[in-house]
Structure formats: C-alpha cells, structure tokens
Amino acid sequence: MSTYVLRYFPIKARAETCRALLSYTGTPYTNEAPAWPQNKSSQPFGKLPVLIETNESGAVFELGDSLAIEHYLAAKYGLMVDSSLQDTARQNELRNQLKDIYEFIPLYRFGSEEVRQSVKEKFDVQAKFLINYHENHLKNNGANGHYFGDKTTYVDIALVANMRALREFGHDIMPGAADHFSPEKAPLINKVVEVVSADPKLAKYFSE
Ligand SMILES: N[C@@H](CCC(=O)N[C@@H](CS)C(=O)NCC(=O)O)C(=O)O
Incomplete structure (x- = not known):
C-alpha cells in the first residue's frame, strides 16, 4: 500500500x-x-x-x-461520480463553486481595509448563488444528505471539508463568512454535513 x-x-x-x-x-x-x-x-x-x-x-x-x-x-479510491459524463461534470461544477467561495478568504486576509469591504460584498453575492444552486441540486437528489444517489462521493466530502474550513478558519478571518450557511438558510447543505460527518471513516480527519 x-x-x-x-x-x-x-x-x-x-x-x-x-x-x-x-x-x-x-x-x-x-x-x-x-x-x-x-x-x-x-x-x-x-x-x-x-x-x-x-x-x-x-x-x-x-x-x-x-x-x-x-x-x-x-x-x-473510487469516489468520483462517473455514472455519466454529465454527472461527472456536475460533480466538478459543484465542487469548484466551493473553491470559488474559498478564494475570497485569502483575498480578504491579505487585502487592505478598502479592498476587504468589496471582497466581503462579492463573497456575500456568490455565497447566495452557491447556496441556491446546491440546495436545489440536493433537493432533486432526494434531500438525503448526499449529492449523488445515496452514497458518499467526492463532492460530499469536499462539502464537509469546505464547511469546516469556512466555520473554523474562514469565519475568523472574514467575520460573518459562515453566517450564510446556517441550518435555516442552507438546510440541505447542513444535512450533508450531518450525514457524512457521522461516518467513522472521517474520525481521523476530525481529530486533527
Ligand atoms: N491553485 C493552487 C493554489 C495554491 C496556493 O495558493 N497556496 C497558498 C496557500 S493556500 C500558498 O502556498 N501560499 C504561499 C505562497 O504563495 O508563498 C492550489 O489550489 O493548490
């Protein structure tokens, strides 16, 4: 191995x-x-x-x-969604949106005071687009705590990891960053976090 x-x-x-x-x-x-x-x-x-x-x-x-x-x-390790080329593309689209959101954190961290305000405003706009799109996708998949079918795949894990990064690191850098992702505003995203985080296979990750 x-x-x-x-x-x-x-x-x-x-x-x-x-x-x-x-x-x-x-x-x-x-x-x-x-x-x-x-x-x-x-x-x-x-x-x-x-x-x-x-x-x-x-x-x-x-x-x-x-x-x-x-x-x-x-x-x-067999976690890519490959049921069709379109599903694979959708998975990458969903994951890459999470990266787009994350990129605002270093921009804010290393930006001047004037730049920071506009970075946060742009983040707020994009976070709302992301939540709307992801919630809709999750609803169409049955609101079951997974993005594709009923199994954990790459984008499920990326979501859990990105929400943790946002809540435990991003929010400290850019105050208010995690507020968009409350259970009230993003219920199905939070359901993925809840379902996938409960898997013992992520225990090492959460212990770090
Ligand atoms: N596209 C690259 C970007 C990597 C990147 O910007 N890494 C930052 C830390 S998050 C870094 O290494 N910064 C230190 C430096 O630029 O000297 C990736 O996603 O891995």
Whole structure:
C-alpha cells in the first residue's frame, strides 16, 4: 500500500478536502508543515499543498495543486461520480463553486481595509448563488444528505471539508463568512454535513 505525506501549512484551509479524502479512504498519511518561505523554492509551483506518495517499491510521486490532488485521490479510491459524463461534470461544477467561495478568504486576509469591504460584498453575492444552486441540486437528489444517489462521493466530502474550513478558519478571518450557511438558510447543505460527518471513516480527519 502506498503511504502519503500531505505538505501544507498548519491551518484549516486549502488542503482540507485532501485531508478528508485521505482520512475517508483509510489511507495512511502524515501532515508535514515546512518552514516558509525557506522551503518555497523546493515546491513544484512554489505553493502548497503538495502530496508526496511513496509506493511499495519506494517510487515517489509528487503532485502539486489542491484540486489535482483531490481528483487523483477520489479517482484512485473510487469516489468520483462517473455514472455519466454529465454527472461527472456536475460533480466538478459543484465542487469548484466551493473553491470559488474559498478564494475570497485569502483575498480578504491579505487585502487592505478598502479592498476587504468589496471582497466581503462579492463573497456575500456568490455565497447566495452557491447556496441556491446546491440546495436545489440536493433537493432533486432526494434531500438525503448526499449529492449523488445515496452514497458518499467526492463532492460530499469536499462539502464537509469546505464547511469546516469556512466555520473554523474562514469565519475568523472574514467575520460573518459562515453566517450564510446556517441550518435555516442552507438546510440541505447542513444535512450533508450531518450525514457524512457521522461516518467513522472521517474520525481521523476530525481529530486533527
Ligand atoms: N491553485 C493552487 C493554489 C495554491 C496556493 O495558493 N497556496 C497558498 C496557500 S493556500 C500558498 O502556498 N501560499 C504561499 C505562497 O504563495 O508563498 C492550489 O489550489 O493548490
């Protein structure tokens, strides 16, 4: 069995879905937080996260970019929705919207005071679009706590991880960020969080 190192900063942010996927699939992994910026030049793109996989024969596979890592892990461990090309595209659309929302957090964090106000306003608009679209999709899937069918797939895990990142990290950076996602405003999104978080396969993830 391959073993993995997930290299990222010691924060709940861009690597959350990678961590949740590794936990959910029962894949042995360790978190590594390199000194920064001293180790920037030794990363493939000068950015984190980076996944380092070592297989049984000792061969090393290094992969940068959070979404590429997620797709690799989800495909390798059978969590991609592949019932049709359209379902696969829908899954990626839903997941990528979560990334769009997340991107406002670093913009706010590193922006000036004037920039921050407009970043938060844009976030508010996009969060409402996202919630409306996701709630509608979840309703059409039977409001059962899953995005596709009745099984946990990649986008379910991405949702749980992104809601955790938003509530436990994003909200501290950009006050009010998590308010849109209350159970009253986003009931079916919260149902996914509730159903999928209860799976013991995510215990390692929640313990970190
Ligand atoms: N598209 C990349 C973006 C990676 C990225 O921007 N990472 C940030 C942390 S969230 C980083 O490494 N910042 C440190 C730096 O730029 O020096 C991904 O999704 O992995």
